[in-house]
Amino acid sequence: MSFVEGLQCRECGRRSEARAVHVCEDCFGPYEVVYDYAALRRTVTREKIATGPRNVWRWADLLPVDKPVTGFHSGNTPLRRADRLAEVLGCSELYIKDDSANYPTYSYKERVVSVAISKAVEFGFDTVGCASTGNLANSVAAHAAAAGLQCFVFIPHDLEQGKVVGSQVFGPSVVRIKGNYDDVNRLCSEIADKYGWAILNVNLRPYYTEGAKTFGYEIAEQLGWKLPKHTILPVAGGTILPKVHKAYQELIDLGLVEDSNGGSRFYAAQAAGCNPVVTAIEKNIDVIVPQKPRTIAKSIAIGNPADGFYVYNAIKQSGGHGASATDQEIVDAIRLLATTEGIWTEPAGGTTLAAAIKLIKSGRIPKDESIVIGITGNGLKTIETLGGSLPDSEPIGASLNEFDRRLNGKASIEEAVLAGAI
Amino acid sequence: MSFVEGLQCRECGRRSEARAVHVCEDCFGPYEVVYDYAALRRTVTREKIATGPRNVWRWADLLPVDKPVTGFHSGNTPLRRADRLAEVLGCSELYIKDDSANYPTYSYKERVVSVAISKAVEFGFDTVGCASTGNLANSVAAHAAAAGLQCFVFIPHDLEQGKVVGSQVFGPSVVRIKGNYDDVNRLCSEIADKYGWAILNVNLRPYYTEGAKTFGYEIAEQLGWKLPKHTILPVAGGTILPKVHKAYQELIDLGLVEDSNGGSRFYAAQAAGCNPVVTAIEKNIDVIVPQKPRTIAKSIAIGNPADGFYVYNAIKQSGGHGASATDQEIVDAIRLLATTEGIWTEPAGGTTLAAAIKLIKSGRIPKDESIVIGITGNGLKTIETLGGSLPDSEPIGASLNEFDRRLNGKASIEEAVLAGAI
Numbered sequence: 001m002s003f004v005e006g007l008q009c010r011e012c013g014r015r016s017e018a019r020a021v022h023v024c025e026d027c028f029g030p031y032e033v034v035y036d037y038a039a040l041r042r043t044v045t046r047e048k049i050a051t052g053p054r055n056v057w058r059w060a061d062l063l064p065v066d067k068p069v070t071g072f073h074s075g076n077t078p079l080r081r082a083d084r085l086a087e088v089l090g091c092s093e094l095y096i097k098d099d100s101a102n103y104p105t106y107s108y109k110e111r112v113v114s115v116a117i118s119k120a121v122e123f124g125f126d127t128v129g130c131a132s133t134g135n136l137a138n139s140v141a142a143h144a145a146a147a148g149l150q151c152f153v154f155i156p157h158d159l160e161q162g163k164v165v166g167s168q169v170f171g172p173s174v175v176r177i178k179g180n181y182d183d184v185n186r187l188c189s190e191i192a193d194k195y196g197w198a199i200l201n202v203n204l205r206p207y208y209t210e211g212a213k214t215f216g217y218e219i220a221e222q223l224g225w226k227l228p229k230h231t232i233l234p235v236a237g238g239t240i241l242p243k244v245h246k247a248y249q250e251l252i253d254l255g256l257v258e259d260s261n262g263g264s265r266f267y268a269a270q271a272a273g274c275n276p277v278v279t280a281i282e283k284n285i286d287v288i289v290p291q292k293p294r295t296i297a298k299s300i301a302i303g304n305p306a307d308g309f310y311v312y313n314a315i316k317q318s319g320g321h322g323a324s325a326t327d328q329e330i331v332d333a334i335r336l337l338a339t340t341e342g343i344w345t346e347p348a349g350g351t352t353l354a355a356a357i358k359l360i361k362s363g364r365i366p367k368d369e370s371i372v373i374g375i376t377g378n379g380l381k382t383i384e385t386l387g388g389s390l391p392d393s394e395p396i397g398a399s400l401n402e403f404d405r406r407l408n409g410k411a412s413i414e415e416a417v418l419a420g421a422i
Numbered sequence: 423m424s425f426v427e428g429l430q431c432r433e434c435g436r437r438s439e440a441r442a443v444h445v446c447e448d449c450f451g452p453y454e455v456v457y458d459y460a461a462l463r464r465t466v467t468r469e470k471i472a473t474g475p476r477n478v479w480r481w482a483d484l485l486p487v488d489k490p491v492t493g494f495h496s497g498n499t500p501l502r503r504a505d506r507l508a509e510v511l512g513c514s515e516l517y518i519k520d521d522s523a524n525y526p527t528y529s530y531k532e533r534v535v536s537v538a539i540s541k542a543v544e545f546g547f548d549t550v551g552c553a554s555t556g557n558l559a560n561s562v563a564a565h566a567a568a569a570g571l572q573c574f575v576f577i578p579h580d581l582e583q584g585k586v587v588g589s590q591v592f593g594p595s596v597v598r599i600k601g602n603y604d605d606v607n608r609l610c611s612e613i614a615d616k617y618g619w620a621i622l623n624v625n626l627r628p629y630y631t632e633g634a635k636t637f638g639y640e641i642a643e644q645l646g647w648k649l650p651k652h653t654i655l656p657v658a659g660g661t662i663l664p665k666v667h668k669a670y671q672e673l674i675d676l677g678l679v680e681d682s683n684g685g686s687r688f689y690a691a692q693a694a695g696c697n698p699v700v701t702a703i704e705k706n707i708d709v710i711v712p713q714k715p716r717t718i719a720k721s722i723a724i725g726n727p728a729d730g731f732y733v734y735n736a737i738k739q740s741g742g743h744g745a746s747a748t749d750q751e752i753v754d755a756i757r758l759l760a761t762t763e764g765i766w767t768e769p770a771g772g773t774t775l776a777a778a779i780k781l782i783k784s785g786r787i788p789k790d791e792s793i794v795i796g797i798t799g800n801g802l803k804t805i806e807t808l809g810g811s812l813p814d815s816e817p818i819g820a821s822l823n824e825f826d827r828r829l830n831g832k833a834s835i836e837e838a839v840l841a842g843a844i
Contacts, residue, residue, distance in 0.1 A: 054476070073502070078495040078525065084570060103500065103523045104764050106802070146764035148506060157817035162584075165805050168812040171761035175828065176817035183820035190822045339593035342526050342568035380528070380802040383587045390590040395579035395598035398605035400612045406597065 003040050004064045007031040007206055010310070018064065020123050020198065022205040030307070031206045033064045037253060044254055046225060056114045056214045062250060063214075064207050069121045070143045071114025073103045075214050079222035079372070084340040089360055093370040095228065096337075097219050099377070100345050105142045105166065106378035107135035107299075108215060108240060113200065115211030117143050120198035126150055127197040131188035133181050133236065133299045134163030135377050140200060141170035152197065154184050159298060162381035180293055182304045201237070209307070212240045216247030219372055225257050229369040230320075232267040232356045234348045234376055235277045236300035238307030241266055244374070245314035266315050267365070268322035269355030271295035271330065271347070277308045278322035286312050296327045296385050297347035299377055321364050325354030331389050333357065334379060344379035352376070425462050426486045429453040429628055432732070440486065442545050442620065444627040452729070453628045455486045459675060466676055468647060478536045478636045484672060485636075486629050491543045492565045493536025495525045497636050501644035501794070506762040511782055515792040517650065518759075519641050521799070522767050527564045527588065528800035529557035529721075530637060530662060535622065537633030539565050542620035548572055549619040553610035555603050555658065555721045556585030557799050562622060563592035574619065576606050581720060584803035602715055604726045623659070631729070634662045638669030641794055647679050651791040652742075654689040654778045656770045656798055657699045658722035660729030663688055666796070667736035688737050689787070690744035691777030693717035693752065693769070699730045700744035708734050718749045718807050719769035721799055743786050747776030753811050755779065756801060766801035774798070 007016040011029025022031055044061050052058035056075035057068050078098045086094035099108035113136070120128050129152035130140045137153035144151035151172035155164070156179060167174050177184045185202070192199040200208050220227055227248050233241045245266055252259040270278045273295030276288045288308035293301035305311070315322065325333065334350035337343050345353075356373050359365045379386070396402040429438040433451025444453055466483050474480035478497035479490050500520045508516035521530035535558070542550050551574035552562045559575035566573035573594035577586070578601060589596050599606045607624070614621040622630050642649055649670050655663045667688055674681040692700045695717030698710045710730035715723035727733070737744065747755065756772035759765050767775075778795050781787045801808070818824040 073500040073523070080495070084568065101495070101523075101525045104766075106528075142760075142764035142766070144764075145761050146506070161809070162802060162805055165808055165812065166766065166802065168814065169757065169760040169766050169801065169808060170764055171757070174814075175825065176815070177820045178817045179820040187820045187822065187825065191825060194822065335591065335593070338564075338591040339567050342564035342566075342592055344526075344564070344588065344591050378802070379591065380584060380588065380800070383584055383805075386587055386591060387583070390587065392590065392596075393598070395600045398599045398601040398609045400609065400616065403597070403609065403613060 002064060002066045003035045003061055005034045005036050008034045020203055022203050033206050033210050035062070041254055044256070046256060049221065056111055056211065059214050059217050062217070063115055064210055065115055065118045066122060068114070068118045070117050070147050071110065074110035074114045075102065075218065077101045077218070079219060080341065080343070082341050085337065088336065088340060089357060089367070091360060091367045091371060095370070095372045096341060096343060096375055097215065097372055098343055098375050099215065100343060100349065100375050100379070105135070105138040106380070107139060108212070108376040109136045109139040111214045112208045112211035112239065113139040113143050116198070116200035116204045116208035117147060117149070119207040120200065120204060121147070121149070123198070125198035127152065127195075129153060129188070129191070129197050129199045130201050131181065131185040131199065133301060134159045134166070134381065135299050136201060137167040137174070138163060141167045141172040144172060145170040154188050156180050156184055160382045160384055162383060166381060181302050182290070185306075205306070209239045209243055212243035213247035213250070215240060215374065216244035217251065220248065220251050220257050227251070227257055227264045228372040229264060230267065230365045230371045231264050231374065232269055232352055232359065232371070233374040234300050234352045235268040235270050235308070235311050236302045236305065236348070238277065238305040238311045240374070240376065241268060242307060242310040242314040245318060263318060265320040266318045267320045267355065267359055268311055268315055269352040270322065270324050271297040271300060271351050272324040272326045274301045274303055275324040276303060277305060277311050278324045280308070280312050281315055281322040288312065297330055297351050299346060299348045300351065321359065323355035323358040325351045325358070329354040331386065334386065338379070343375065345375045346377040346379050346382040347385055348377050349375040349379075424486060424488050425457045425483055427456045427458050430456045442625055444625050455628050455632050457484070463676055466678070468678060471643065478533055478633065481636050481639050484639070485537055486632055487537055487540045488544060489540065490536070491540045492569050493532065493540070496532035496536045497524065497640065499523045499640070501641060502763065502765070504763050507759065510758065510762060511779060511789070513782060513789045513793060517792070517794045518763065518765060518797055519637065519794055520765055520797050521637065522765060522771065522797050522801070527557070527560040528802070529561060530634070530798040531558045531561040533636045534630045534633035534661065535561040535565050538620070538622035538626045538630035539569060539571070541629040542622065542626055543569070543571070545620070547620035549574065549617075551575060551610070551613070551619050551621045552623050553603065553607040553621065555723060556581045556588070556803065557721050558623060559589040559596070560585060563589045563594040566594060567592040576610055578602050578606055582804045582806055584805060588803060603724050604712070607728075627728070631661045631665055634665035635669035635672070637662060637796065638666035639673065642670065642673050642679050649673070649679055649686045650794040651686060652689065652787045652793045653686050653796065654691055654774055654781065654793070655796040656722050656774045657690040657692050657730070657733050658724045658727065658770070660699065660727040660733045662796070662798065663690060664729060664732040664736040667740060685740060687742040688740045689742045689777065689781055690733055690737055691774040692744065692746050693719040693722060693773050694746040694748045696723045696725055697746040698725060699727060699733050700746045702730070702734050703737055703744040710734065719752055719773050721768060722770045722773065743781065745777035745780040747773045747780070751776040753808065756808065757811075760801070765797065767797045768799040768801050768804040769807055770799050771797040771801075
């Protein structure tokens with residue numbers, strides 16, 4: 001049973017029943033799902049949650065779906081205490097929330113797609129789709145295949161190979177668009193209207209975005225029902241950050257965590273080549289000025305983020321901030337995370353870690369407080385980003401002599417490694 | 423506390439204390455770990471297991487490690503009821519055990535590496551390594567990075583890009599060898615001897631292989647403490663199949679599952695271009711004749727499998743069989759699994775499904791009995807395998823008109839898709 005009361009416009013407050021609509025008929029503001037929190041307060045306890053499944057539907061009471069049809073292995077990703085990385089950064093309590101492990105297509109998008117596809121089926125749609133920078137397309141294609149739904153995904157023409165093949169393999173219609181994500185997104189609005197399809201992040205957006213809350217719920221439960229003092233997340237269209245903020249607020253309201261020290265501060269990470277939200281935060285002006293993206297972090301290259309304003313608000317409300325990362329800083333951060341923690345993320349994750357490093361070094365995030373860095377995508381999809389930057393060496397013959405020579409006669413292996421012989 | 427009694431030679435039965443040795447000093451047979459099963463029978467119950475962690479260490483009592491140092495998010499992968507695939511194949515009860523989701527490097531190797539690295543640290547090694555066709559190297563590199571160990575991985579020179587970068591990113595010394603896996607493996611034996619390193623799948627092999635049992639334990643628990651009637655697994659070096667067979671036997675011996683109908687039958691899947699074990703099975707002769715591999719399924723292209731003989735034995739003992747798949751059948755099976763179940767596997771997984779299809783079609787595996795297909799690796803690492811075979815189309819401009827034209831004026835979307843317009 002769902003606790004949904006209906007939709008409410010985030011701008012003018014107009015109420016509506018829950019249906020496949022995302023924009024307020026009065027003021028064109030975005031609709032958001034509202035719940036019966038009084039009933040939730042009576043129903044949802046830590047004990048009840050503990051008996052739930054270990055996937056996104058553990059949080060079903062707090063999601064706008066009556067009958068889940070997919071996502072039974074999505075969510076429940078690792079929260080890893082990252083002590084080796086923390087040592088490099090001089091921090092005392094650092095965690096990685098690792099959605100590069102999310103199933104089945106290895107990004108945080110499984111969360112929003114599990115909810116949105118289930119809702120689409122509930123509404124009676126038989127065709128689902130999305131506008132995507134890659135990860136969302138992968139996820140929609142995989143979940144749609146498993147659910148037996150017809151599927152169209154729309155992507156910019158110049159995505160990484162892993163993300164293109166990673167949609168095509170599941171058998172949807174993959175439509176490449178000459179343009180950037182913002183062009184694709186505009187086209188998808190028109191397509192949703194004309195063809196009556198469930199374009200999950202367009203006309204099902206109020207339901208879709210709710211799925212992102214599970215990222216925050218999991219962090220709190222995994223920390224033993226505590227909130228971290230600082231949460232750093234990447235910003236693309238602006239879904240995840242405000243929704244994790246909402247998730248923390250809901251947990252406080254429902255009495256599931258204590259709001260000690262005024263809750264968690266939120267921080268936005270963007271690539272320097274596409275940072276409309278961080279620019280607004282730094283200028284302290286709540287107007288997001290669109291940009292033309294130019295960055296290797298293609299999955300977050302959204303110049304005109306649908307929910308950028310709400311990212312800004314959540315950050316200011318929480319007392320947080322933002323930071324941008326250059327392409328080189330992104331690659332360096334990917335490598336740092338991989339070599340210290342054995343986690344390989346895509347450029348979006350590199351951006352988030354690079355931004356976290358800046359915020360920690362500048363003193364904005366104190367080193368002695370708990371910090372969660374949100375990793376939202378997997379490095380296997382963006383191999384070309386690293387291809388040239390990693391140490392490589394010529395093959396040797398399959399003989400001990402050749403290996404000895406490669407070690408170069410150094411007294412110790414350590415010396416040989418340091419000397420760059422290996 | 424570990425229940426290990428020591429090592430025992432699989433050939434002559436010689437006993438040894440548990441140490442970093444893999445070959446019997448008397449007869450050169452392989453050592454295997456033996457346990458105090460009487461004590462295990464008194465200790466291990468379904469209830470005790472249910473309170474354990476949700477990772478490979480859930481099975482710590484049945485593994486040869488005192489103090490785990492890695493693998494705390496490895497294992498515990500989905501067992502998925504595959505009804506859409508089953509419908510295509512005409513089966514009634516089909517499951518995919520999906521180690522393409524295994525963490526942190528998305529193959530079944532996390533299981534053996536978690537055990538072997540923990541054991542290496544216990545033995546006092548500070549350098550770990552492996553001979554690998556890619557997945558093992560990825561896993562060793564990632565776990566070693568997270569554990570702060572020095573690491574060397576040895577791979578054939580011609581692996582897929584995803585597997586090469588997927589090791590390099592974690593910062594080990596990646597040594598490419600001019601030759602195939604069997605050449606790499608021979609060299610690694612010499613290196614282990616000369617340098618005193620823990621080459622996990624060579625001199626720590628008795629401990630390493632035990633980790634593969636967790637694949638089988640999980641299947642049984644996920645089926646509600648039942649064994650499937652039929653289990654199909656890929657064969658490369660020959661680790662996983664005999665160890666899953668052993669896992670099932672142990673569960674029967676410990677009274678954790680019932681041995682109804684004489685246990686589970688095992689089936690080997692190999693690529694037609696490298697099928698020494700399947701050839702032996704088909705000829706019904708327990709001699710594995712080495713081959714020169716020639717297949718797109720590089721991760722299982724091992725022409726001279728270390729434990730091929732034990733694969734043969736387990737299959738014959740269980741009443742199972744084997745089947746081979748051509749490169750085209752492998753690609754077709756990858757696409758079938760992706761489009762029906764939303765699971766993207768590498769060629770090894772395509773091989774396993776293709777072999778299963780043959781065994782089902784030929785009647786060797788009855789359609790009305792429970793079947794588990796073991797998927798051991800992830801398609802994201804082998805993009806080049808599919809690159810050319812998937813439907814693709816030219817980008818269109820970002821306008822509704824262009825999309826309408828792409829749909830080609832067909833009366834319905836279904837028609838347009840069928841006509842190949844999308």
